[in-house]
Amino acid sequence: MLAMCVLNAAAQTVRWEDYRGDSRVGAVYTGPAGAPTFANNTGTGAARLDALRAIASNPANAVRTGTAADINYRQAANHLCNMDSPAASVASCSLQAMGRVSYALIQFPLAGAYNVSIANDDNVEVGFSSDYANTSYRSASYDVPVGTVNDYTANENTYVSLGNFTAANANSCALVRVYWLNHGGINFARLRWTPPGSATPVIIPASAFRDPAAAASANGCNGSITGNGTTLTLNKALGAPRAAASDQFTVQIGTTTTGGTLREATTSGAGVGQQASTGALAVTTGTTYYLRDTMATGSASTLAGAYTASIGCTRNGTAFTPAGASPTWSVTPAANDQIVCTITNTARPILRLSKELPDGRLLATDQFTLAIAGSGAGASASVTTTGATNTPTQTAIVSPATAGASYTFSETGAGVANLADYTTTYTCSNARTGGSAPSGSATSFTFSPVAGDQLSCVFRNVRIPRTDVSIVKAASPTTARSGSVVTYTLTASNPGPSAANGTIIRDTPGTGLDCADPATTAVCAASGGASCPGATVPVANLTGSAGVGIPTFPAGGQVVLTLQCRVTASGLTP
Structure with missing residues (x-):
């Protein structure tokens, strides 16, 4: 039993992220505080998918993440919130989960043509990427043409074709990304294929899926797949770190220079290189489409002021230059053109x-x-x-x-x-x-x-330390007879501007003086932030080569040393 559990855990290679909807979600919410919502039940199916795509551009917006063995989300499981049966959908409805984005690497085991189809409720968009070794799977270029699904299917056993895909080699690989959202009732999404040489479609098995975040998942892959039809893919790349941390970018495919947006993608985070992709959009032969580059809402910088922009395009793998100039270019695809363009912004110095x-x-x-x-x-x-x-x-x-x-x-x-x-x-x-x-x-x-x-x-x-330490010496009395005691006061001052910590003070007595009599210590007093090594110091140090070290002697500090010496010379001492 333990071995079976371990094997089952290892098979959970599809990564998914759930996002919070704003319609038919109920009043109870127990998910992450402040999680944003998307319009899961407003406008056309394409508009709803655009809203899911926008919120999912930042995975931090997810209310729940997890893994699955395959992309076979059954109706009975209520993976998304079902307000028609809330008692059976508590886990999803308490998170108001109305959108899921799934990612995986798929290995196509046989060479030949595959038909891929899906049963879904409500809206779904499937994308494949030939960049299967890219572990930054969220921002990879989903460049393989896939058919679109504009509405839900009749039930979870009714499928609609997404198109035919060709694996030139056995074990060809592709990344897969599935956007799936619910309007508020029953929900399901089931991905299947019809392998080469078979007339029987089957749910894509767990054995075909691999973890898209693991570099080892690409081991054994032998090229990728190709699709059919006329498509346009627009990617965003960053050539260097952003000029401001809040800067994000949106690329759009539209029918005019400013409007008619058909598909857009927005960056998130702080990465460089490939950062966002619209995925392959089915387009009409002979129609001109506009590729637009804009700063996303909330960015601190302007596109023209802070960044350079360049574009690179291929048509069925062959490079070409589109018309126009930053921030808007245009392309006009011919029949079966599969155009992939990447707009790269690099921060100006x-x-x-x-x-x-x-x-x-x-x-x-x-x-x-x-x-x-x-x-x-x-x-x-x-x-x-x-x-x-x-x-x-x-x-x-x-x-x-x-x-x-x-x-x-x-x-x-x-x-x-x-x-x-x-x-x-x-x-x-x-x-x-x-x-x-x-x-x-x-x-x-x-x-x-x-x-x-x-x-x-x-x-x-x-x-650079600069000091001007001075010492003034005074005697009392100023004259003395042999055998009498003279008191000497040494006043050291540091006017600065730097500290003179560690200053050594020495006073060598003249002939005819015995400074070990009547006392072998001198008194030390400090002010202005200076400090003495002690309240008394040995006279032998002061009058000898060792001297008396002043530990702290800041600008404005003063140290006074007082000692007594007996006069041993005859006559008067000065």
């Missing part, structure tokens, strides 16, 4: 310069001017630091910068600040993978960005 002072300013008033100067778009920027923090928040930003132009990064002292009082280094980081990131020791340097560079540089200033 962004340059940033900031300041760090790891051990603070030499003078409290020291401030610094940071500048980036160049030519082209966003030619220059400068800021001056304020405040007393070691990491000023002021940042000079050139966005966008011009790829290929030369920019000089520099800093100067503002006001009375003198850079000669600091050791200056600079370091940079580049968000673009493999991008150049200069570093060195100077107060200026030059850099020529390329497309996609997001360079963040920091000038680090380490102050």
